[in-house]
Amino acid sequence: MxxxxxxxxxLGMDLEKHDVLCxxxxxxxxxxxxxxxxxxxxxxxxxxxxSEIHGVRPAELIEHRQKGGKVFGTFCxxxxxxxxxxAGGIAAGLCGGSQFWVSGGEKVLPVNTCPLIKASVGARLxxxxxxxxxxxMFVGETTCDGKKKAWEILxxxxxxxxxxxxxxxRDKDIAAFESxxxxxxxxxxxxxxxxxxxxxxxxxxxxxxxxRRALQRLYNARKASPVPISGKDALLVTQIAFYDDPARCAQxxxxxxxxxxERISRGEGVFPADAPRIMISGTPMAIPNWKLHHIxxxxxxxxxxxxxxxxxxxxxxxxxxxxxxxxxxxxxxxxRYMQTxxxxxxxNPGRIEDIIRMADEYKVDGVIDxxxxxxxxxxxxxxxxxxxxxxxxxxxxxxxxxxxxxxxEQLRTRIEAFLEMVRK
Amino acid sequence: MDQIAYxxxxxxxxxxxxxxxxxxxxxxxxxxxxxxxxREASSCCGISLIVEPDDLDRIGKxxxxxxxxxxxxxxxxxxxDWQYRGI
Ligand code: SF4
Ligand code: SF4
Numbered sequence: 001m002x003x004x005x006x007x008x009x010x011l012g013m014d015l016e017k018h019d020v021l022c023x024x025x026x027x028x029x030x031x032x033x034x035x036x037x038x039x040x041x042x043x044x045x046x047x048x049x050x051s052e053i054h055g056v057r058p059a060e061l062i063e064h065r066q067k068g069g070k071v072f073g074t075f076c077x078x079x080x081x082x083x084x085x086x087a088g089g090i091a092a093g094l095c096g097g098s099q100f101w102v103s104g105g106e107k108v109l110p111v112n113t114c115p116l117i118k119a120s121v122g123a124r125l126x127x128x129x130x131x132x133x134x135x136x137m138f139v140g141e142t143t144c145d146g147k148k149k150a151w152e153i154l155x156x157x158x159x160x161x162x163x164x165x166x167x168x169x170r171d172k173d174i175a176a177f178e179s180x181x182x183x184x185x186x187x188x189x190x191x192x193x194x195x196x197x198x199x200x201x202x203x204x205x206x207x208x209x210x211x212r213r214a215l216q217r218l219y220n221a222r223k224a225s226p227v228p229i230s231g232k233d234a235l236l237v238t239q240i241a242f243y244d245d246p247a248r249c250a251q252x253x254x255x256x257x258x259x260x261x262e263r264i265s266r267g268e269g270v271f272p273a274d275a276p277r278i279m280i281s282g283t284p285m286a287i288p289n290w291k292l293h294h295i296x297x298x299x300x301x302x303x304x305x306x307x308x309x310x311x312x313x314x315x316x317x318x319x320x321x322x323x324x325x326x327x328x329x330x331x332x333x334x335x336r337y338m339q340t341x342x343x344x345x346x347x348n349p350g351r352i353e354d355i356i357r358m359a360d361e362y363k364v365d366g367v368i369d370x371x372x373x374x375x376x377x378x379x380x381x382x383x384x385x386x387x388x389x390x391x392x393x394x395x396x397x398x399x400x401x402x403x404x405x406x407x408x409e410q411l412r413t414r415i416e417a418f419l420e421m422v423r424k
Numbered sequence: 425m426d427q428i429a430y431x432x433x434x435x436x437x438x439x440x441x442x443x444x445x446x447x448x449x450x451x452x453x454x455x456x457x458x459x460x461x462x463r464e465a466s467s468c469c470g471i472s473l474i475v476e477p478d479d480l481d482r483i484g485k486x487x488x489x490x491x492x493x494x495x496x497x498x499x500x501x502x503x504x505d506w507q508y509r510g511i
Binding site: 021026048 | 443450458462503
C-alpha cells in the first residue's frame with residue numbers, strides 16, 4: 001500500500017489525529033458512493049482521487065514546491081485563480097467540509113460560526129489536512145463576517161492576503177474589484193518571483209475557461225431525462241475540481257461528459273425517468289460533505305443541479321479571452337467574477353433569477369434551498385428565495401444544517417415529506 | 425448456511441499498479457470498482473479494487489500478463505449496517 005506517513009510527518013501533521021479521518025473515510029465513501037448502481041466508468045478517476053485523497057495530489061503540490069513553485073490556498077469562488085496560474089503558481093480550493101475538523105475550529109471560534117469556517121480553521125490548527133500545511137499563502141476575501149474574522153486568526157499561522165470583494169454590484173464596485181485584482185497580481189508576483197505578463201495571463205484565462213467549459217458540458221448532461229449521472233457523483237466532480245490540476249480537471253470532466261452524452265443517446269439513466277428532479281440551492285458543500293445529496297437520492301429522487309459554489313456558481317460565465325493587455329484582461333476578469341451571485345451582495349436578485357431559470361433548464365420538480373448552520377446571509381436570503389419561487393409555483397423547502405449526523409433522521413423525514421408532495 | 429455477503433479487495437504496493445489493473449479490467453469488460461482500502465484490510469489508506477470472486481481467475485491471468493504487482497487479495501464481509509455519519 002502507498003504509505004504517505006513520511007510525507008505527512010514532514011509536513012508537520014498530527015498523524016494520530018489524522019488517522020481517525022483515514023479510518024472512517026473508506027466506510028463513508030462505500031456507504032455513500034459505492035452503494036449506487038450503474039455509475040459511469042468515468043467516475044473511476046474521481047473514486048481514485050478520493051481513495052488517495054491526502055496522498056496523490058498533496059504529493060504533486062509538494063513536488064511543485066520542491067521545484068521552486070508556490071501554492072496558494074483559497075476559500076471562495078471570487079478569488080481569480082487565473083492570476084495564480086499566470087505567475088506559475090498553483091491555486092487550490094481549501095474549504096473544509098469535514099465534521100472531523102469542526103471541533104478544532106471551535107477551540108478558537110464562537111460555536112455559532114458556520115461549520116465551513118470552523119472546519120477550515122480547525123483543519124489548519126489541528127494539523128490534520130496536508131493541503132492546509134502545504135500552502136505557502138492563504139487567500140481570503142471579505143465576503144462574510146465569519147470569514148473576515150477567521151482570516152485574522154489564520155494569519156497568525158500562514159501568510160494571508162485578503163481580497164476586498166465588494167458588497168454591491170454598481171459600476172464603481174466592479175472598478176474597485178479590478179483594482180483589487182491588480183493588487184493581487186502584485187502580491188502573487190512577490191510570492192512567486194514571477195511576473196504576470198499579458199501572454200501568461202491570457203494562457204491562464206484560457207486554462208481556467210476550459211475547465212469551466214468542461215464542467216458546463218457535464219452539467220448540461222444532467223438536464224436530460226432520465227438523468228445519466230447521480231447528483232452525488234456530479235457533486236464529487238465539482239468538489240474535486242477545486243483542488244485538482246485545471247487541465248486534468250477539464251480532461252476528466254470532458255471524458256465523463258462524453259460518456260454521459262452516449263448514455264443520453266441510448267436513453268440510459270441512473271434514476272427512473274419519473275423520479276423527482278431536485279435542485280439544491282444555497283451554501284457550498286465542500287468535500288466530504290455529501291449529506292443532503294445522500295438523503296435526497298436514497299429517498300428515490302435525483303439531484304440534477306446545484307445552484308451553489310460547489311455547483312453552477314463555480315463555472316458559469318467565461319472570462320472574455322480577447323484582452324491583449326493586463327488592463328483589458330483584468331477588466332474581463334472583474335466583469336466575469338462580478339457576475340457570480342452570492343448572498344454576500346446586496347441586493348442580490350440575480351441569484352433568485354438564476355434559480356428560476358435553472359429550474360426550467362434542468363426540468364426541476366422542486367428546490368431545496370439549504371444553508372449551513374449560522375450562515376446569516378443565505379439564511380436571511382432564503383425568505384426572498386422562498387417567496388419568489390412560490391410566486392412561480394416552484395415547490396421549495398428550506399433547510400439549515402451542519403456537517404454532523406445529529407439531524408440526519410429529522411432531515412430525512414422532512415425531505416421525504418417534501419418529495420411526497422412534489423410527486424403528486 | 426452462509427448468509428453473509430462478501431467483497432473481494434485487491435490491494436497494491438502503489439496507485440500506479442492499481443490504476444493499471446483498473447484500466448486493463450475495464451478493457452476486458454471485467455467488473456471492478458476503485459475504492460479506498462478498508463481499515464480491516466490494511467492500516468495504510470490508498471486505492472484498492474473491489475472485484476467479483478467469479479472473475480478472480482481471469483483477473484489473475486491479466487495481472488500476470490501485464491506484470492502488475494499486487495500486495496494481496498482480501499475477502500471482507502459487506503457492511504449492511506452502515507449508517508450515515510458526518511466525516
Ligand atoms: S457562498 Fe459566497 S462567500 Fe461562500 S464561496 Fe461562494 S461566493 Fe464565496
Ligand atoms: S456558508 Fe455563509 S457563513 Fe459560511 S463561509 Fe459561506 S457565506 Fe460565510
